[in-house]
Amino acid sequence: xxKFDIDLERARKRQTRLYLLLGVGGILLAxxxxxxxFFVSATVVEISPKQASRIAELRVxxxxxLAFGNKVYSIAGPIGLEITANxxxxxxxxxxxxxxxxxxxxxxxxPGRLTAATVPAxxxxxxxxxxxxxxxxxxxSVELRSGEYELTLDNRFYEKEVLKVGIRKGQTTxxxxxxxxxxxxxxxxxxxxxxxVTLNGKPMGSTPNQLELAGGIxxxxxxxxxxxxxxxxxxxxxxxxxxxxxxxLLFEDAFVSFRLEPAGGLLLxxxxxxxxxxxxxxxxxxxxxxxYLKDGYFxxxxxxxxxxxxxxRLALRLRKELGRVEISSRPSGLVSINGKELGRTxxxxxxxxxxxxxxxSKAGYRPYKQKLLPSSKTVxxxxxxxxxxxxxxxxxxxxxxxxxxxxxxxxxxxxEFTMGARxxxxxxxxxxxxxxxxxxKPFYVSVYEVTVGQFSRFRPVKPAPGNAQHxxxxxxxxxxxxxxxxxxxxxxxxxxxxxxGGRYLGVNREADGIRLPTEAEWEWLAxxxxxxxxxxxxWGDQYIIPPSSGNLADESTKGxxxxxxxxxxxxxxxxxxxxxxxxxxxxxFDMSGNVSExxxxxxxxxxxxxxxxxLDPFGASFGDSHxxxxxxxRSGSLTELRAAFRDGLKAGRDDLGFRVVRYLYGKxxxxx
Numbered sequence: 001x002x003k004f005d006i007d008l009e010r011a012r013k014r015q016t017r018l019y020l021l022l023g024v025g026g027i028l029l030a031x032x033x034x035x036x037x038f039f040v041s042a043t044v045v046e047i048s049p050k051q052a053s054r055i056a057e058l059r060v061x062x063x064x065x066l067a068f069g070n071k072v073y074s075i076a077g078p079i080g081l082e083i084t085a086n087x088x089x090x091x092x093x094x095x096x097x098x099x100x101x102x103x104x105x106x107x108x109x110x111p112g113r114l115t116a117a118t119v120p121a122x123x124x125x126x127x128x129x130x131x132x133x134x135x136x137x138x139x140x141s142v143e144l145r146s147g148e149y150e151l152t153l154d155n156r157f158y159e160k161e162v163l164k165v166g167i168r169k170g171q172t173t174x175x176x177x178x179x180x181x182x183x184x185x186x187x188x189x190x191x192x193x194x195x196x197v198t199l200n201g202k203p204m205g206s207t208p209n210q211l212e213l214a215g216g217i218x219x220x221x222x223x224x225x226x227x228x229x230x231x232x233x234x235x236x237x238x239x240x241x242x243x244x245x246x247x248x249l250l251f252e253d254a255f256v257s258f259r260l261e262p263a264g265g266l267l268l269x270x271x272x273x274x275x276x277x278x279x280x281x282x283x284x285x286x287x288x289x290x291x292y293l294k295d296g297y298f299x300x301x302x303x304x305x306x307x308x309x310x311x312x313r314l315a316l317r318l319r320k321e322l323g324r325v326e327i328s329s330r331p332s333g334l335v336s337i338n339g340k341e342l343g344r345t346x347x348x349x350x351x352x353x354x355x356x357x358x359x360x361s362k363a364g365y366r367p368y369k370q371k372l373l374p375s376s377k378t379v380x381x382x383x384x385x386x387x388x389x390x391x392x393x394x395x396x397x398x399x400x401x402x403x404x405x406x407x408x409x410x411x412x413x414x415x416e417f418t419m420g421a422r423x424x425x426x427x428x429x430x431x432x433x434x435x436x437x438x439x440x441k442p443f444y445v446s447v448y449e450v451t452v453g454q455f456s457r458f459r460p461v462k463p464a465p466g467n468a469q470h471x472x473x474x475x476x477x478x479x480x481x482x483x484x485x486x487x488x489x490x491x492x493x494x495x496x497x498x499x500x501g502g503r504y505l506g507v508n509r510e511a512d513g514i515r516l517p518t519e520a521e522w523e524w525l526a527x528x529x530x531x532x533x534x535x536x537x538x539w540g541d542q543y544i545i546p547p548s549s550g551n552l553a554d555e556s557t558k559g560x561x562x563x564x565x566x567x568x569x570x571x572x573x574x575x576x577x578x579x580x581x582x583x584x585x586x587x588x589f590d591m592s593g594n595v596s597e598x599x600x601x602x603x604x605x606x607x608x609x610x611x612x613x614x615l616d617p618f619g620a621s622f623g624d625s626h627x628x629x630x631x632x633x634r635s636g637s638l639t640e641l642r643a644a645f646r647d648g649l650k651a652g653r654d655d656l657g658f659r660v661v662r663y664l665y666g667k668x669x670x671x672x
Contacts, residue, residue, distance in 0.1 A: 041073070041074060041075075041101070042071050042072070042073050042101065043071065043072045043074070043095055043101055043102070043103060044070060044071055044101060044102050044103075045058060045070050045071070045072060045081070045083070045093070045103055045104075045105060046070070046102065046103070046104045046105070047070065047083060047085075047104075047105050047106075047107065048104065048105070048106045048107070049106070049107070052085040052087075052088050052107045053070070053085075055085045055086055056070075056083055056084065056085040056088075056107070057083070057084050057085070058070065058072065058081055058082075058083055059081065059082045059083075059084070060072070060079060060080070060081060061080040061081065061082050061092075062078075062079060062080035063078060063079030063080060064079070065079040067081070072095065074095070078094055078095060078096045079094075079095050080092070080093070080094055080095075081093040081094075081095065083105055083107065085107055086170065087109065087110055087168070087169040087170040087171075088107040088108060088109055088110055088169070088170070089107065089108045089109070089110050091105050091106075091107055091108075093105055109145065109146060109169045109170075110169050110170035111143040111144060111145055111146075111169065111170075112143070112144055112145070112146055112167035112168050112169055112170065112171050112172065112173065113141070113142070113143050113144070113171075113172040113173070114140065114141070114142050114143075114144055114149070114151070114165060114167060114172075114173050114175070115139070115140065115141045115172060115173070115174045115175070116139065116140040116141075116151065116153075116174075116175040116176070116177060117138060117139040117140070117175075117176055117177070118138050118139070118153065118155070118177050118179050119176055119177065119178050119179065120179065121138035121139075122138050122155055122157070122158065122179060123137055123138050124155055124156060124157060125137060125138055125153060125154070125155045126153075126154045126155070127140045127151070127152070127153060127154075128151070128152040128154065129142070129144075129149055129150070129151060129152075130149055130150050131150070131152070144167045145167070145169075146167050146168055146169040147166075147167055148164060148165070148166050148167075149164070149165045149166075149167060150162065150163075150164060150165075151163045151164075151165045151175075153177055155179065155238075156215065156235075156237040156238050156239065157181065157182065157214075157215030157216050157236070157237060157238070158179040158180055158181055158182060158215060158238075159179075159180040159181075159182055159238070160238065161177055161179075163175070181214035181215050181216075182214065182215040182236065182237070182238050182241060183212065183214065183215075183241070184212070184213050184214065184215060184236030184237075184240075184241040184242065184243070185210065185211070185212055185213070185241065185242045185243070186210070186211045186212075186213050186218070186234065186236070186243050186244075186245075187208075187209075187210050187242070187243070187244040187245070188207050188208060188209045188210070188211070188220075188222075188245050188247075189207055189208045189244075189245070189246045189247070190207040190208075190222055190224070190246070190247045190248070190249055191246075191247070191248045191249065192224065192227075192249065193206075193207050193208060194206050194207065194224065195207045195222040195223060195224040195227075195230075195247070195249060196222065196223045196224070197209055197220065197221075197222060198220070198221040198222075198223075199211065199218055199219070199220060200218055200219050201219070207222065207247075213236050214236070215236045215237060215238065216235070216236060217233060217234075217235050218233065218234050218235075218236070219231070219232075219233055220232045220233070220234060220245070222247055222249065224249050226251060226252055226308050227249035227250060227251060227252065228249065228250045228251070228252055228253070230247055230249055232245065232247070250283065251283065251284040251285050251308045252284060252308040252309055253281045253282060253283065253284060253308070253309075254281075254282050254283070254284040254306030254307065254308060254309065254310045254311065254312070255279055255280065255281055255282070255306075255310070255311040255312075256279075256280050256282055256288075256290075256304065256306065256311070256312050256313070256314060257277065257278055257279045257280070257311075257312075257313045257314070258277040258280075258290070258292075258313070258314050258315075258316060259313065259314070259315045259316070260277060260292060260316050261315075261316070261317045261318065262294065262297070262318065264294065265292055265293055265294030265297070265318065266292070266293045266294065267290070267291075267292050267316075268290065268291040268292075268293070269282070269288065269289075269290050270288055270289055270290075271289075279311075282306065284306055284307055284308040284309070284310065285305070285306075285307065285308070286305070287303055287304075287305050288303065288304055288305070288306075289301060289302075289303050290302050290303075290304070290314060290316070292316040292318060294318055295353070295354040295355070296320060296321060296352035296353050296354040297318035297319060297320055297321055297353075298318060298319045298320075298321050298376075299318070300316050300317070300318055302314060302316065320352060321352065321353035321375075321376045322350045322351065322352060322353065322374070322376060323350065323351060323352075323353050323374025323375045323376050323377075323378075323379075323380060324348065324349070324350050324374070324379045324380070325348070325349055325350075325351055325372065325374050325379070325380045325381075325382070326346070326347070326348045326379060326380070326381045326382070327345055327346065327347045327348075327349075327358065327360070327381075327382045327383075328345050328346040328347075328381075328382070328383045328384075329345040329360050329362075329368065329382075329383070329384050329385070329386055330384075330385045330386065331362060331365075331386060332344050332345050332346075332362070333345055333360040333361055333362040333365070333368075333386055334360070334361050334362065335347050335358065335359070335360055336358075336359045336360075336361070337349075337351070337356050337357065337358055337359075338356055338357050339357070345360060350374075351372075351374045352374070353373065353374050353375055353376060354373070354374075355371055355372070355373050356371070356372045356373075356374070357369070357371060358370045358371070358372050358382065360382075360384060360386065362386055364388060364389070365386040365387060365388055365389070366386070366387050366388070366389055366391075366392035368384050368386060370382060389665055390442075390664070390665055393664050393665050394442065394664070397411065397664060398411070399411050400447075401444075403487070403491050404487075404490050404491050405454050405457065405487060405490070406454065407446045407447075407448070407450070407454065407660070408446065408447040408448065409444040409445065409446055409447070409662070410444060410445055410447050410587060410588070411442060411443075411444050411664065412442065412443060412444075412445060412525070412529055412586070413442045414439030414440075414441075414442070414443070414521070414524055414529070415438070415439065415528075416436070416437065416438040416439075416613070417437060417524055417527070417528045417534050418434055418435070418436055418437070418534065419434070419435050419437055419519075419520055419523045419524070419527075419644065420432045420433045420434035420435055420644055421434065421536075421642065421644040422434065425536070425642075425644075426543075426638055427637070427638035427639040427641075427642055427645075428639075428642075428644070429639060429645070429646075431605055431646060432644045432645070432646060433607045433608055435520075435608050435614055435617075436611060436612070436613045436614065437520045437524070437613070437614050437617060438613055438614070438615050438616070439520060439521060439524055439616055440615060440616055441616060441663050441664065441665070442663070442664040442665075443521065443661050443662060443663050443664060444661060444662050444663075444664065445517065445521075445525060445588065445659065445660075445661045446659045446660045446661070447583075447587065447588055447589060448578040448579050448589050448590065448659070449471040449472075449578050449589075449590055449594070449595060449597065449657050449658065449659045450471065450472050450483070450657065450658055450659060450660065451468060451469055451470065451471060451472060451578055452467065452468050452469070452470050452471070452472050453468030453469065454472070455472040455475070455483060456468070458482075458483050458486050458487070459479075459483070467577060469577035469578060470575055470576075470577055470578070471575070471578050471590070471594060471595045471657040472657050472658075473575070473595055473652065473653065473654050473655065473656060473657050474652045474653065474654055474656075475652045475656075475657070475658070476651055476652045477516075477598050477626040477649075477652075478502070478504060479652070480516060480598050480658045481496075481497045481499070481504065481515070481516060482497075482499065484496065484497060484513070484514040484515050484516065484660055485497050485499060485513070485514075487514045487660070488511075488513030488514045488662075491513075491514070493511070493512050493513040493514065493662065494508070494511040494512055494513045494666060495508070495511060495513045496508055496509075496511045496513045496514070496515040497515065507600070507618065509616075509618060510666050511663075511666055512662060512663050512664070512665055512666035513662060514660050514661075514662050515600060515660065515661060515662065516598055516599055516600040516658060516660065516661070517599050517600065517659070517660075517661045518599060518600045518601055518616075518617060518618055518619060519599045519600070519601040519617075519619060519627045519629060519646065520614075520616075520617050521599075521661060522597065522599050522629045522630070523629065523643060523644065525586055525588060525591065526538050526584075526586075526591045526592075526629070526630070526643040527643045527644070529585075529586035529588075530584070530585040530586035530587065531585050531586075535643070536642055536643070536644075537592070537641060537642060537643060538550075538584045538585075538591045538592040538643055539584065539592070543638070545565060545568055545641070547568075548570065548581050548582060549570075549581070549592055549593070550570065550581050550590060550591075550592035550593025550594060550631070551570050551572045551575070551576045551580065551581065551590070551593040551594040551632075551633045552565055552568065552570060552592070552593045552631060552633065552635055552636065552641070553565055553633065553634055553635055553636030554568045554569050554570045554572075554573075555567070555568065555569055556569070556572075556573040557573060557633070557634070557636070561634050561636055562636075563636035563637045564636040565636050570593070572633065574633055575594065575595065575633055575654075575655070576594055576633070578590060578594070580594075581593070591630060591643075592630065592631050592641065592643075593631055593632060593633060593635065594632060594633055595630075595632050595633070595655050595656055595657040596628050596629065596630045596631065596632045596635075596647075596655060596656045596657075597628065597629055597630050597656070597657060597658050597659055598626060598627075598628060598656065598657075598658040599626070599627045599628070599629050599658075600618060600619060600626075600627075601617075601618065601619025601620065601626065601627045602619050602620045602621070602622065602623030602625070602626055602627070603620075603623050603625040603626055603627050603646075603647075603648025603649075604619070604620035604622075604623050606620065623648075624650065625648040625649055625650045626648065626649065626650075627646055627647070627648060628646070628647045628648065628649050628656060629643075629645070629646060630643075630645075631645070632655040632656070633655060634655050
């Protein structure tokens, strides 16, 4: 066998082996594909709209799957898909392992974009789409649905442009607008004519003048010999293409200065205040009016007329104005004007026509004060009746007021009455001496008893009170007067009690500060104030207690007190908040019941001598205890319920409190 035949035989064997290997590989590949196909599921993806389905593409974004056309093959789920189509917004889809063999997806159109700009760029451009405002500025950029639109460009300095624009989905339409300036006309006149015209800094001839101008804003300046330069701004716009101006040029200013005697007055130039008198600018060839005024002087007015650039100095000298004043008073008093004593009333005097402070004074009377402006045109008269301090205070003080602590104080004008009780009166005790008393000075009384809350602002109460509106109790007489002095200082009044080192030294009866009522004042308030006659009880003379007369020893106190009032129920077994019951005939609360009250007087068993009238008594001058007045929540006997009842104590108790008073005025007025 030749070498050629041997090589040929070898080639045939290699080819046979190759075919054999390729066959085996194909069989294995077919098996590798066919076997998994038994476990693969297919899902058909239906895409709408139809325009999108023809160009849509499916892409697996997550999971073991393959996408062919509109089908997705997967072995196990879940898988993620993204569907895209030119001109539409991408859609994301999730398919679970047990999903159906068919899903439907609808793609949304991608918006188109419209961009437009002006040439030249103009920020005063308004853009409208289909007649609706879209934007303001030199450019426009908006997203739109596909379709036809009418785009309008409106600029007040350029011609309006209207254009039909087609927008395609997912595409950008870019437009440029070459603006066409509007053509306008400026007509200028001036008085006088012949004024030089400058437009945006460029000379443009003289007035009268007519200039053709494109739309825009222009600065105009006019100048003329002996006249003030004039500046203005005008606009040529699509709505106003022709602008006419007729200017009146003013003469150049003149100047005026002033010499004023006396200085310090008010200078008016053409009705306007002029603060700088050295050199003022005024219009030339015009009549001006200048007026100079000063209190106590006659005003002076001048008129003047100046040429352009002229300077003038004016002298304004004022004459003094005097007015006659006649002053009288009853009774006659000392007259002081501006702090200087000028004599006694009646008084006639000439004074400068300026404001004066007039004071008419007399010992024991409230000074009369008035501001006075004399006039040369008429005689000014002051005729007054001087008031005593009491009369003045009565006129200016209110019937009621609240002090700094919140205590309501009521004013009373007392008088004469008989305190105490006859021996024949039921329940009378031997210490209730009858005395004729005259209370001469008006005084304020606290409508309510002092409360725990009010007293606590002066001194903390221990133990802490359960109800701040209850009357303060368990305080000594000295505690009460210390509270009075503290409140006097707080209200700016003169303290009544003289105290040192916690000891009582005496009383200032002429002070107007806060104090305890005297026994006579307390009894007058409880028996006579607001009543036609002096009564036995705070509610009158009847022995039967009217309902709600006060917090007394009612049925609820049975077993806790020696005596109680049968068939009486006040709703409180013990102490009650102040004001829980209505006021008495004087407008005061709790004068009967709740707590008894400290008064100022020392307790004494010495009977009065004779039947002489006592004036504003403050009680005995010696003693070791103080008087207690009024019934309380433990009171159930006829003796204690009477307003004349009195007792003497050295220390406080749990059913004893106080109320306060103060004189309307301090020192006694001898003329009252």
